[in-house]
Amino acid sequence: MNSHRRIAAVAFVAATLLTVAGCASGAPGGAEPPGAGLGGVWPAPPDVRVMTQGTVLDTNGDVELCLGAVAESYPPQCSGIPVVGWSWDGVDGSESANGVTWGAYGVQGTYDGETFTVDQPPVMLALYDPVKPDDPTGGRAGAGTEEQLAELQNDLPDRLAEGYLTSYIDNGWLWVDVVWDDGTWQAAADEEYGADVVIIRSVIRPF
Numbered sequence: 001m002n003s004h005r006r007i008a009a010v011a012f013v014a015a016t017l018l019t020v021a022g023c024a025s026g027a028p029g030g031a032e033p034p035g036a037g038l039g040g041v042w043p044a045p046p047d048v049r050v051m052t053q054g055t056v057l058d059t060n061g062d063v064e065l066c067l068g069a070v071a072e073s074y075p076p077q078c079s080g081i082p083v084v085g086w087s088w089d090g091v092d093g094s095e096s097a098n099g100v101t102w103g104a105y106g107v108q109g110t111y112d113g114e115t116f117t118v119d120q121p122p123v124m125l126a127l128y129d130p131v132k133p134d135d136p137t138g139g140r141a142g143a144g145t146e147e148q149l150a151e152l153q154n155d156l157p158d159r160l161a162e163g164y165l166t167s168y169i170d171n172g173w174l175w176v177d178v179v180w181d182d183g184t185w186q187a188a189a190d191e192e193y194g195a196d197v198v199i200i201r202s203v204i205r206p207f
Contacts, residue, residue, distance in 0.1 A: 037192045039159030043184040045113035052116075052204045053106040053125055056083065060099045065107065065116050067179055067203050068165040075100035081179070085109065085118040093124040106130065111180060111204050136199055142172030143196035149174045152198065160185070165203060173199050180204045 055066040057078060064080030071077040075097045088094060094103035106128035108120040144152075149169045156176060157164045163185075165177040174197065178185060181202040189198040 038156070038185060038188040038198075039161075041184050041188050042163075043180060043182045046111055046180065046182065046204070046206055048206045049108060049119070050111050050204050051106065051108045051130065051207050053104070053128055053130065054080070054203075055102060055104050056086065056107075056122070058086070058088070058101040068177075076102055081111075082115045083118060084115055091122060093126070108207075113180070116204075133201075133205070136201075137171075137173060140196070142174075142199075143194060144169075144172050144174060144198075149197070152193070173197065175199050175201065177201050177203055 052065070052067065055070050055076065055078065057064050057066060057076065057080060063083040063086045064078070065083050066076075066078035066080040068080075069078065075095075088101060091103070091105075093105070094101050096102075104125035105122035106125060107116070107118050107122050109116055109118040111117075146169065149172075152174050153167050153169065156167060156174075160176075160178060163178045163180070165179060167174055167176040169175075176189075176198060178200055179202070181200050186198075186200040189200055
């Protein structure tokens with residue numbers, strides 16, 4: 001989101017440049033200097049092929065990948081990532097109703113920070129067996145208190161905006177699932193709260 005008389009004149013120009021620089025560095029794909037805090041930085045999109053799993057919703061040809069919550073309506077609804085390159089040809093495990101076709105799949109392709117481009121046939125989630133990531137805590141208890149973690153849990157959806165998916169508290173940690181993180185948000189969380197409080201997990205992963 002890159003949305004960003006002599007003495008008097010020099011002062012004005014310097015202030016303007018500082019303001020513009022501050023706005024630009026907080027945009028998606030940019031990088032804040034150390035100390036910006038979680039939510040003041042945004043991870044750059046992956047430059048490698050990636051994989052993930054979720055519900056694919058096709059509403060009259062508009063296809064999206066639901067990585068977070070899916071409304072239990074019929075047909076289901078979600079606020080997902082736009083998908084390019086999707087085809088239902090030869091794909092099992094889907095349902096259709098009222099102009100919507102959907103199913104749960106593991107997918108591979110590329111992600112540019114806004115759109116997921118599928119470049120391999122999807123795999124039904126019932127048959128999908130991804131490699132389980134290592135436990136980043138190593139089984140250690142976190143240092144967060146219930147009060148601190150509950151406050152962070154309420155705060156992070158606004159700070160991470162559309163990158164946030166869900167979170168839960170367990171064993172002194174706040175576990176936070178996000179659409180994508182290349183380590184930028186984890187580093188910011190460690191700097192802001194300490195290295196034993198928040199775990200950021202990216203549901204889109206390189207492979």
